[in-house]
Amino acid sequence: MDSTSPASTDDLLATIHKYWGYEQFRPLQREAMESVLEDRDSVVVMPTGGGKSLCYQVPALCKPGVAVIASPLISLMKDQVDALTACGIRAACINSTVTLAERRSIAADVRSGATRLLYLAPERLLSDRTLDFLSGVDVSFFAIDESHCISEWGHDFRPEYRMMRMLKDRFPGVGVHAYTATATERVRSDIAQQLGLIEPEMLVGSFDRPNLVYRVQRRKDRFAQIQEVVSRHANESGIVYCIRRADVESIAQQLNDNGIKALPYHAGLSDQERQKHQEDFIQERVDVVVATVAFGMGIDKSNVRYVVHAGMPKSLESYQQESGRAGRDGLEAECVMLYSSGDLVTWKRMLGDLPDSAQQAAFHSLEALDHFCIGTECRHQMLVSYFGQDLQEPECEACDVCLGTVDLVEDGMILGQKILSCIARTGERFGADHNAKVLCGSRDKRVLELEHDQLSTYGLLQDQSIRAVRTWIEQLVGQRMLAKTGEFNVLKLTESGRQLLRGEITPKLTKPDGEKEERPKRQRKSDDWEGVDRDLFESLRSLRREKAEEAGIPAYIVFGDSSLREMARHRPSTMESFRLIKGVGDKKCQDYGDVFTQHIAAYCQEQGLEVDTVETQVIVAPRREPPKNQSPKLKDAFTLFAQGKTVDEVAAIIERANSTVQGYLEQFIREQKLEDATAWVTGETARRIEAAIEECGQRALRPIYEHLGEEVTYEEIRIVVACLQNRESP
Structure with missing residues (x-):
């Protein structure tokens, strides 16, 4: 690339391919890199796991300085620098472990322009000595990682981060970019304000991690429940x-007594022990x-296959961050939370010392976490709703609720009607308790004083515990059939609640503890292992570990699990075919190509297997990767839609509900950029819907539905809207 001319999108792609072995941007990466x-x-x-670090690492190689x-x-910092070095990129970090001689060498490399990325702790960056040094070199931009630490509304506020506002004053015209994995809208705005950013681009990706399977279980025999998860992932990291x-x-x-290699990590250990x-x-x-929750923020390990919360975290932000340490390589991983109401009491006591404003926010987030645990959605x-987003899919196929592993009461409608009737008869003037x-x-004295023991709903659920009824009330709130109002969380019936009273809808309510029963569960289907030779994968893991030990770097820096699975699937035996594996850049091909291809060839010869099954023409040609959350059923649906099958026909073939398949069809239309809806909607109906959209706009479907005299289904309207949006997109 000509260093005198501005870098382009093509330059970014070429850099990603050269150093990291990837051929495409992941969602929002292009926009984030272009901002830099x-x-x-x-x-x-x-x-x-969304490729956040690449958003500043790639443009750092495309800009001078x-x-x-x-x-x-x-x-x-160390892991990031090791990973960059393994890809052939000059990077360095300065911290308390770096000697004086090493600091001088790094400074010389920065002055000469040899070092392209320099990592510093906020305190060191903001020291007068560092700022004076940086003022004398060509700084291309500043990247603030884990930037939620800037905001007092974030879940990990660090006061020293606030001082970084001075960067905009000290380095006018130099871009400042904040990166985080977890931030509500309030936190995002606070980050921009505290850093003094000038009309910043706000780029917010999906908070969903479709490769993670979430499960919540009532904590009973804690160690047995933990051991059950660990046993499902023998020899895998957790x-x-x-x-x-x-x-x-x-x-x-x-765990060690049961033959599982495990180590503790908490603040009571010495620095050396923790390290x-x-x-x-x-x-x-x-x-x-x-x-304890102190562990994890400092690691970039990509192949953690499970995270178990033996105790509840303090907030949904914390849970998103901690559970998100699983499956960073995009492969399937499991997140299990063992829930106990006692943990709520523990956290409320621990958070009680916070200032009033911070305490209120902390309790709100803790309540959201409690609802996540007991909810039946x-x-x-x-999770994504908490961060202000929605999922397009009606079923995620990746949580205990959607996989059918949550035990529900047999007649949720009758139970829900009893609860709502009571709330109505007490005048919608009281809370859940x-x-x-x-x-x-x-x-209770208050119940008797108000003569609520005279109501027809008094004692309707006398065979249940108050805790069970409270849980059902919270589940009805979560399903928008009840609303909490005012300072005292008074319960009010919603329109959906009135629909429940009329018998038009049925809520999902869980069985109380002690009534749950074992029954066949739907299993999540995953194609992450499809075509992978498991024995070859395990032998490649051993080779990876050996090479990592020799280099003194983490094993995942050599290659991620996703790259090893591709190798075990396609069995490359030449440098040419090895370079085509995702995650193999020029430097890694040069460093590891010979030893890995020889290992693969020897294994295949011993096992009588064919080598080089990789489809060169497919990998070399530009291609659009399928969505990260594309399940096997979704892929089957796409194939059938391409053949002209209807929603009913596809639903019957893949054995999914019509509502689920309808969502698949809308996604198929968007992905394939289809502009003609007449394969699924008659021409006359499509024209009527288009005319109604012209009249009513696309912001809401109900006005369109009513404009058409309720003669056209919502499903048909959504299909036509999706096609129209494709026509309007550039």
Whole structure:
């Protein structure tokens, strides 16, 4: 690339392919990288594993000068620099572990322009000495990683981050870019304000992690429940989170007593012990780390296959961040939370010392987490809704609710009607606790004073515990059949609640503890292992570990699990075919190509297998990757839609509900950029809908539906809207 001319999108793609072995941008990467190239300040929110680091690493190689990255933890800086070095990129970090001689050498390389990325802790970056040094070199831009730490509304506020506002004053005209995996709208705005960003680009990716399977279980026999998860992932990396240090120690010991290599991690250990335990986990010398929430932010390990919360985290933001440490490579991973109402009490006590304003926000987030645990809606939907987003798919196929592993009461309609009737008869003037007492036939003084023991709904659920009824009320709130109003969370019936009373809809309500029963569950189908030779994959893992030990770097830096699975699927035996594997850039091909291809060839000869099954022409040609959340059923549906099948026909073939298949069709139309709806809607109907859209606009479907005299289905309207949007898009 000509260093005198501005970099282009093609230059970005060429850089990604050369150094990282990827051929395409992931969602929002192109927009984020172009903001850096054009010196436009930005706030970028991407889920963990979404390729956030590449958003500043790639343009750093396409702009003259050195990119300065503020990063909060030494271990995180080191791993980032090791990963960049393994790809053939000159990067460095300065922290307390770097000697004086090393700092002088790094400074010389920065001055000469040899070093393209420099990682610093916020405190060091903002020191007078560092700022004076940077003023004398060509700084291409500043990247603030883990930028939610700037905001007091974030879940991990760090006061020292606030001082970075001075960068805009000290380096006028130099772009400042903030990156985080977790930030609500309020936090995003606060980040931009605290950094003094100038008309920043706000780039917010989907908070959904479709490769993660979320499960919530009532905590009963804690260790047995943990062991069940660990046993499903033999010889794979996992993290178990606890609230208390004592629990960390006891669970780690129990795992080791049961033959599972595990280490504890908490603030009570020395710095040296914590560092060693973290390195042993990263280098795959142990399979499990049992930790307090202090663990994880400083690692970039891509192949964590499960995260277990043995205790509840303190907020949904924390849960998104901690569970997000699983499956960063995009492959399937499992996240299990063991839920106990006692943990709520523990956290409320621990958060009670916060200032009033912060305490109110913390309690709100804790309540949202409680609803996530007891709710009966799709877990993926609940998570993204908290961050102000929606899922397009009605079923995620990746949580206990959508997989049918949550035990529901047999007649949710009758139970829901009893609860709503009671709330109506108490005048919609009380909260959940009082209504639960009335339903359970409590002799509470307040119930008797108000003569609510005289209501027809008094004692309707006297065979149930108050806790069970409270849980059902919360589930009805979550399904928008009840609303909490005012300062005291008074319960009011919604329109959906009145539909329930009329018997028009049925809520999902869980069975109380003790009534749950074992029954066949739907299994999530995944094609991440399709065509992979498992024995070859395991032998490649061993080779990877050996090479990582030789280089003194984490195993995942050599190659991620997704690259190893591709190797075990396509079995490349030449340098040419090896370079075509995703994640193999020029430097890694040069460093590891010979040893890995020879290993693969020897294995295939021993097993009598064909080598080089990779389809060269498919990989070399430009291609659009399928969506990350594309399930096998979705792929089957796409194929059938391409053959002209109707929604009913596809639903029958793939054995999915019509509503689910309708969502698949709308996604198919968007993905294929189809502009003609007449394969699924008659020409006359399509023209009527288009005319109604012209009259009513596309912002809401109900006005269109009513304009058409309720003679056309919502499904047909959505199909036509999707096609129209494709016509209007550039």
